[in-house]
Amino acid sequence: CYECFGGVDCSQVIDNCVIDLDHGDPTMFEEFWFRNAANTITVILGYQRMSYFAQSKHVWFMENELEVQIRELHRVVGNAVTEGRHIVVGTGSTQLFQATLYALTSSDQSKPTNIVSAAPFYSSYPAVTDYLRSALFKWAGDAVEYNLGAEHEEPYIEMVCSPNNPDGRIQHAVVNGTGHVVHDLAYYWPHYTPITGAADHAIMLFTLSKSTGHAGTRIGWAILKDERVAKKMTKFLELNTIGVSHDSQVRATQVIKAVIEGYTSSEPQSGSPQTVAQHSDNNKLFHFGNSVMHYRWKRLREALNGSSAFSIPGFQPSYCTFFQKDIDQTPAFAWLRCKKTADCQAFLKERRIITRSGRHFGAGAEFVRLSMLERNQKFEMLVDRLARVEASRTPD
Amino acid sequence: CYECFGGVDCSQVIDNCVIDLDHGDPTMFEEFWFRNAANTITVILGYQRMSYFAQSKHVWFMENELEVQIRELHRVVGNAVTEGRHIVVGTGSTQLFQATLYALTSSDQSKPTNIVSAAPFYSSYPAVTDYLRSALFKWAGDAVEYNLGAEHEEPYIEMVCSPNNPDGRIQHAVVNGTGHVVHDLAYYWPHYTPITGAADHAIMLFTLSKSTGHAGTRIGWAILKDERVAKKMTKFLELNTIGVSHDSQVRATQVIKAVIEGYTSSEPQSGSPQTVAQHSDNNKLFHFGNSVMHYRWKRLREALNGSSAFSIPGFQPSYCTFFQKDIDQTPAFAWLRCKKTADCQAFLKERRIITRSGRHFGAGAEFVRLSMLERNQKFEMLVDRLARVEASRTPD
Numbered sequence: 001c002y003e004c005f006g007g008v009d010c011s012q013v014i015d016n017c018v019i020d021l022d023h024g025d026p027t028m029f030e031e032f033w034f035r036n037a038a039n040t041i042t043v044i045l046g047y048q049r050m051s052y053f054a055q056s057k058h059v060w061f062m063e064n065e066l067e068v069q070i071r072e073l074h075r076v077v078g079n080a081v082t083e084g085r086h087i088v089v090g091t092g093s094t095q096l097f098q099a100t101l102y103a104l105t106s107s108d109q110s111k112p113t114n115i116v117s118a119a120p121f122y123s124s125y126p127a128v129t130d131y132l133r134s135a136l137f138k139w140a141g142d143a144v145e146y147n148l149g150a151e152h153e154e155p156y157i158e159m160v161c162s163p164n165n166p167d168g169r170i171q172h173a174v175v176n177g178t179g180h181v182v183h184d185l186a187y188y189w190p191h192y193t194p195i196t197g198a199a200d201h202a203i204m205l206f207t208l209s210k211s212t213g214h215a216g217t218r219i220g221w222a223i224l225k226d227e228r229v230a231k232k233m234t235k236f237l238e239l240n241t242i243g244v245s246h247d248s249q250v251r252a253t254q255v256i257k258a259v260i261e262g263y264t265s266s267e268p269q270s271g272s273p274q275t276v277a278q279h280s281d282n283n284k285l286f287h288f289g290n291s292v293m294h295y296r297w298k299r300l301r302e303a304l305n306g307s308s309a310f311s312i313p314g315f316q317p318s319y320c321t322f323f324q325k326d327i328d329q330t331p332a333f334a335w336l337r338c339k340k341t342a343d344c345q346a347f348l349k350e351r352r353i354i355t356r357s358g359r360h361f362g363a364g365a366e367f368v369r370l371s372m373l374e375r376n377q378k379f380e381m382l383v384d385r386l387a388r389v390e391a392s393r394t395p396d
Numbered sequence: 397c398y399e400c401f402g403g404v405d406c407s408q409v410i411d412n413c414v415i416d417l418d419h420g421d422p423t424m425f426e427e428f429w430f431r432n433a434a435n436t437i438t439v440i441l442g443y444q445r446m447s448y449f450a451q452s453k454h455v456w457f458m459e460n461e462l463e464v465q466i467r468e469l470h471r472v473v474g475n476a477v478t479e480g481r482h483i484v485v486g487t488g489s490t491q492l493f494q495a496t497l498y499a500l501t502s503s504d505q506s507k508p509t510n511i512v513s514a515a516p517f518y519s520s521y522p523a524v525t526d527y528l529r530s531a532l533f534k535w536a537g538d539a540v541e542y543n544l545g546a547e548h549e550e551p552y553i554e555m556v557c558s559p560n561n562p563d564g565r566i567q568h569a570v571v572n573g574t575g576h577v578v579h580d581l582a583y584y585w586p587h588y589t590p591i592t593g594a595a596d597h598a599i600m601l602f603t604l605s606k607s608t609g610h611a612g613t614r615i616g617w618a619i620l621k622d623e624r625v626a627k628k629m630t631k632f633l634e635l636n637t638i639g640v641s642h643d644s645q646v647r648a649t650q651v652i653k654a655v656i657e658g659y660t661s662s663e664p665q666s667g668s669p670q671t672v673a674q675h676s677d678n679n680k681l682f683h684f685g686n687s688v689m690h691y692r693w694k695r696l697r698e699a700l701n702g703s704s705a706f707s708i709p710g711f712q713p714s715y716c717t718f719f720q721k722d723i724d725q726t727p728a729f730a731w732l733r734c735k736k737t738a739d740c741q742a743f744l745k746e747r748r749i750i751t752r753s754g755r756h757f758g759a760g761a762e763f764v765r766l767s768m769l770e771r772n773q774k775f776e777m778l779v780d781r782l783a784r785v786e787a788s789r790t791p792d
Contacts, residue, residue, distance in 0.1 A: 025449065027447050030443045030446055031443075033443035033446065034443040036442060037443060039442075040441065040443075041439060041441055042438075042440045042643070044438045045433050045436065045438075046432060046433050046435075046438075046650075047427075047429035047433060049613075050423060050426055050609050050610050050611060051611060052419060091637040092637055092638055094638050095636065095637050102528065107527075107529065128635055131632075131635045132528050132530040133532055134528040136529055209448075215446060215448045216445045216446055216639075216642035216643070217445075217446075217642065217643055218637060218639065239490075239524055240490070240491065240494070240636070241614060242490050242611075242614065243612075245487070245612070245613060245614040245641040245643065246612035247438070247613055247644050248644060250643075251643045254442075255442060258442065
């Protein structure tokens with residue numbers, strides 16, 4: 001049984017169970033893939049793809065068909081330019097983040113390059129930058145503060161996550177300098193945000209985890225303008241893990257192909273997220289994702305409406321070129337603020353809700369990040385529990 | 397077509413093609429798995445294993461069934477003690493090597509820990525230790541020289557690869573100190589060496605790549621006595637790649653299970669590597685591997701017998717507890733010495749044979765490492781070409 005469920009058929013809800021929303025584990029997408037099980041079976045025979053290398057040693061480990069499908073996916077969604085760009089596949093975008101730091105720095109530099117990002121920033125950026133205490137790069141904190149100091153005369157790399165993890169904001173580079181900018185576009189998909197154009201930055205990171213929901217497959221990709229950056233990132237992947245699992249690449253290819261087929265098969269497309277429940281949209285991943293996220297944010301806003309305990313950010317709808325109409329921002333995480341308590345994470349933990357404290361994101365402890373991507377029942381339990389917290393505190 | 401082959405059905409040999417033996421790409425095992433294709437099919441449905449987590453968040457990313465099969469494999473082969481030990485799965489043993497360095501050092505230490513290994517040592521050890529210029533660890537070269545200096549009063553980690561990459565020697569720790577020792581047992585399988593007992597060291601690394609031949613799956617595992625080391629290695633895997641591909645873990649489970657079944661099914665076992673060609677041994681991986689390697693070393697020794705150009709190391713046979721008789725050492729690499737030329741790599745490159753120079757292994761340029769694990773035809777081409785080099789030089 002999954003967490004919070006028991007009984008012979010796992011249908012019994014364990015009311016006082018711990019709801020863990022610390023990670024952005026995208027299990028809400030299981031429902032879509034369960035419904036589309038027939039055309040997304042990955043089969044690998046014992047003797048296939050045993051080599052370190054893919055088709056030829058020229059391309060090293062990267063499976064050609066995966067690259068083809070990644071380019072086609074971006075063409076269908078319209079969220080990134082891939083024509084004339086280099087693609088490097090990695091073991092998730094976390095590995096690619098490290099590969100970009102390696103590619104954009106040099107082994108003979110005298111001081112580590114400063115890595116910055118506007119707060120609140122993704123909690124993994126500082127942790128992953130600093131865990132090996134590299135002399136090539138070091139975490140230098142909030143990009144806004146960095147921009148005010150004299151330090152930005154030094155070499156730096158600015159991480160721009162947009163829509164932002166943890167708070168869903170649309171972001172742009174803030175440091176006024178000539179350093180490198182890495183765009184982490186993990187959440188720039190129609191599930192979470194209006195697509196406002198094809199992104200065309202020097203370095204862009206994407207991941208299967210937040211696009212199709214296959215986090216366990218550990219596949220991400222970088223879209224790059226500069227071939228030298230692509231080559232040095234590939235060198236990192238060779239040193240770090242001798243390439244990327246070919247089984248994962250095969251599965252990612254299969255899954256992305258199924259997403260594309262949902263939008264290119266002959267049946268007429270409605271183009272409307274509201275009709276996701278209809279059978280014709282059953283195989284349209286972004287319609288499914290946007291519909292679920294829209295429902296969940298509506299539920300959460302209703303539950304916290306007029307709340308004295310919690311607040312969440314508001315967003316303006318924008319025109320989405322993919323859905324061809326205005327849609328809301330429906331981020332993968334809720335960036336929750338506790339109005340009456342200084343340690344929001346501890347406050348929620350007492351209520352058996354595990355979240356990640358704002359402190360890890362360069363923000364205050366009155367904030368927490370909680371995943372909106374969990375399985376349905378767990379999300380419903382969360383909303384009910386947050387609503388109950390509210391009610392019990394109203395008399396105070 | 398594979399390298400060196402062309403024509404409509406890829407059966408035409410391209411005589412003057414480049415034979416690349418730089419990597420230890422274990423494609424010779426394809427033949428075994430092709431023969432056993434029926435029971436080694438990996439099937440993954442679209443909605444399966446989407447989460448970052450395996451069965452429960454307690455075990456994080458590690459698939460329970462893979463751990464069970466790894467323990468059973470070592471029991472069948474008798475090459476390592478696993479009872480009461482912790483197992484950590486990684487994205488190949490290269491990632492696990494880095495995880496051990498992270499686990500055995502501390503973020504608050506004032507100087508980097510010295511990493512040493514007796515020369516000739518695996519060329520990846522220095523490269524992978526130093527590419528990020530970590531303040532936690534740094535490459536300090538040949539363990540024999542290190543032992544002579546006063547430096548071994550400092551913290552150090554000694555890598556012991558046995559049988560050794562590149563030269564096939566059986567090795568033991570050489571530094572006379574109290575530092576950590578990591579045993580890289582990638583080649584401690586009956587394909588390559590007599591099994592002389594169940595290894596029982598504090599930290600042992602193994603890899604699917606050199607045991608079953610599935611390099612592209614990127615799965616390795618560590619067997620550990622200390623739970624704290626296991627936990628810190630797991631933390632490294634979380635920071636480095638947020639765990640290990642679940643698709644790869646599923647396939648590794650399937651493949652290891654098939655190896656075990658080859659030795660535990662009801663039919664009588666011959667226990668003899670000579671009988672590998674017989675149908676009854678068709679599904680016995682180590683019989684296949686040992687038979688192929690035995691043939692190849694015999695071929696290579698015959699071709700180089702009395703050679704004035706090249707020499708290769710000699711080995712004494714030993715009793716193998718797995719095959720229950722004396723067998724030869726048949727290493728995964730040939731450690732070739734050019735007798736008449738100072739740069740053996742360049743000498744062979746002129747003859748269109750790509751090898752790795754001894755310089756990368758802390759040895760002289762008169763040595764090269766070449767893979768003995770390539771597909772059959774490529775190996776035969778290598779031997780023919782080496783024999784021709786010899787003949788053409790004899791008149792000198």
